[in-house]
Amino acid sequence: METHQRTPKKKSNYKIMQITSFTEENYLKIIYKLSAETDADISTNAVAELTQTKAASVSDMLRKLSEKHLVNYQKYQGVRLTEAGEQVALKVIRKHRLWEVFLVEKLGFNWDEVHDIAEQLEHIDSEELVEKLDEFLEHPKFDPHGDPIPDPNGRMPKLTYQNLSEVKQGERVLMMGVSEHSSAFLQYVAKLGISLGSELYILEINDFDKSLSVQIAQANPQFMSHEVAKNLLVKVVK
Amino acid sequence: METHQRTPKKKSNYKIMQITSFTEENYLKIIYKLSAETDADISTNAVAELTQTKAASVSDMLRKLSEKHLVNYQKYQGVRLTEAGEQVALKVIRKHRLWEVFLVEKLGFNWDEVHDIAEQLEHIDSEELVEKLDEFLEHPKFDPHGDPIPDPNGRMPKLTYQNLSEVKQGERVLMMGVSEHSSAFLQYVAKLGISLGSELYILEINDFDKSLSVQIAQANPQFMSHEVAKNLLVKVVK
DNA sequence: ACAAATTTTTAGATTAGTCTAAAATTTACT
DNA sequence: AGTAAATTTTAGACTAATCTAAAAATTTGT
Structure with a gap:
């Protein structure tokens, strides 16, 4: 168990003392990431899982972060970053x-x-x-x-995702969203076996009508028209 | 006062756990540096000064490092790095x-x-x-x-120091040693106002006999022959 | 709506690194 | 050589971050 101190220099030290510890930064970063996935407040257990600590430790830390006005926290009601807490998290993520x-x-x-x-x-x-x-x-x-x-x-x-229609052959992308929200379209997409987070691999792009052959996860290749590809938002994963 | 933990991961973590903490590394590095300047054992107070802690804290840490076989330490008798401790220090310095x-x-x-x-x-x-x-x-x-x-x-x-005769005009160097050890030479060097650690500034190098004009600390420029410069070992400080 | 299950918090302990004050040891000075 | 001064160590306490076990609050399911 390795613990150490970020030595608080006493001597001639012009530098502004850091206001958040290594550990606090980790908590804030994790709360930020969990918040990105939901609008609800973040539960103690969710934080505990990602910090790899026990819920009891998280409770303590949330109280402490709350006193520092880095999170809004009501006992038993979950936690949410304040503006200040979000700034710290974003700097760490940067x-x-x-x-x-x-x-x-x-x-x-x-x-x-x-x-x-x-x-x-x-x-x-x-x-x-x-x-x-x-x-x-x-x-x-x-x-x-x-x-x-x-x-x-x-x-x-x-995030400015790309349209699948702009992606080059041979690229691998993650499905991140749609720009057409009609249920007809969404149902068609679902039928192709595509859902949020699906990994798509562009096998081939047909020259004359720009239609695609796409492999979805481990399944067999699927045909997809340019019309459809234009409305899928994806992120290239390299 | 900022303390934090180098989170000891429990989950799937192949990485070999570090055996020395941030703080221990700092102590070892400082003991190494002090040892480079003397053959004697290093005193608790000397370490305390560089770590910016109190002697009491140093005593504790030396006991701990000694238990880990990173230093040889006898109460009241000072400290010295073991082979293992020196390896850690050198890796940090690298x-x-x-x-x-x-x-x-x-x-x-x-x-x-x-x-x-x-x-x-x-x-x-x-x-x-x-x-x-x-x-x-x-x-x-x-x-x-x-x-x-x-x-x-x-x-x-x-350390392969340079001869002062190899240094270019306008450079600033620290006096690190001599390659000629006759007392006649050493006395002459002392008379010029040069001692170990003196800062020298090369004002001018005479083209035809390679003699130098050198400023020593804040004193007036001194003339120095190429013969003399050849026997002074220096380190460029930029 | 109320009891059971789950989640969260509190209480009390532990560890690393630090501190101050007091005790022990070594060094230095007539 | 013997005492005063300086150095070093010990003892006891503190803080940040963690833990386990028990208590409290919330959520869930019939």
Whole structure:
């Protein structure tokens, strides 16, 4: 069990003391991620699962974060980030994703090897470092997993998904949404075996009518018209 | 007062658990640095000063490091690194110096701005990261302050200082040693106002006899022959 | 609507790293 | 060599983050 202290320097130390610990940052990041998937408040148990701690520990931490006004928390009623808490979370996520770009683009890691290292690097505390890294990487907009990188002011860009019709042959994408919401369309999509999160692989694009042959998960290839592809929002996963 | 935990993952975690904490690494690094300046054992107070803690805390930690066989420690008699402890220290120093090169060479920091950031980065735990970083930086031998970078097996290269006669005009160097040990020479050097650690600034190099005009600390410029310069070992400080 | 199941919180303990104050040891000075 | 000064260690306490076990609150199901 390795515990350590981010030594609170006493001597000549101009630097503004960090107001959130490594651990607090992790809690805030996890609450942010859970919040992205639902409008409801986040349960203690959900947080416990992702932090890999026990619910009792989470209760304690939520009380503490609440005192610091980083979350709104009512006993037994779940938790939600405050504006301030969200800012902290977004800064951590920005750092995490920038470091991932660095690890893949500059150091040659594979995109599936970088997460654990980025989990450590995301807590390095230096605004200047983050901004110089961002510049060095030429202001990337997405990390190697296709997730958007929050801007320096902690604003998460709205994900601008691509239409499946814009994706090139041989690419692998995740189904993220639709731009046509009629039930006729949705039912047709469901019948093809496509749901939110499905992985699609573009086998072939027909030259003259732009129709596609798409493999959905492990199933057999499906035919899909350009009309349909235009209304599917996807994210390239590389 | 910011304390945090390097979360000891329980789930599917193949990674070998780190055996030294952030804090322990700092103590080992500091003991290493103090040991480089003397053959004697290192005193509790000396460590306390550099760790910015109290002697009482140091005593506790030395006992703990001793139990882990990272230092040899006899109560009241000072401390010395074991082979294992030195390996840990050298790995931390290797990381610190590689990151400093990265910050200066790639991100454009000044060499005097990088220390605090490298103090954080040096504790990132990933062998693979260090080796890829080393490769990315093209295996640098020295950090931006002129300090040598230990090799991947934790061997610190013998510092190969330069002769002052090889240094270019306009450079700033630290006096690190002599290659001529006669007392006549040493007395002459002392008379010039030069001692170990003196900062020298090369004002001018005379073209035809390679004699130098050197500013020593804040004093007036001194004339120095090429013969003398050849026997002074220095380190460029940029 | 109320009892059972589940979730969450509290209470009390533990660990790493730190502190202050007091005790022990070593060093330094006539 | 013997005492005063300085250094170092111990003892006891504190904080952040965690845990287990028990108590409290909420949700669920008939």
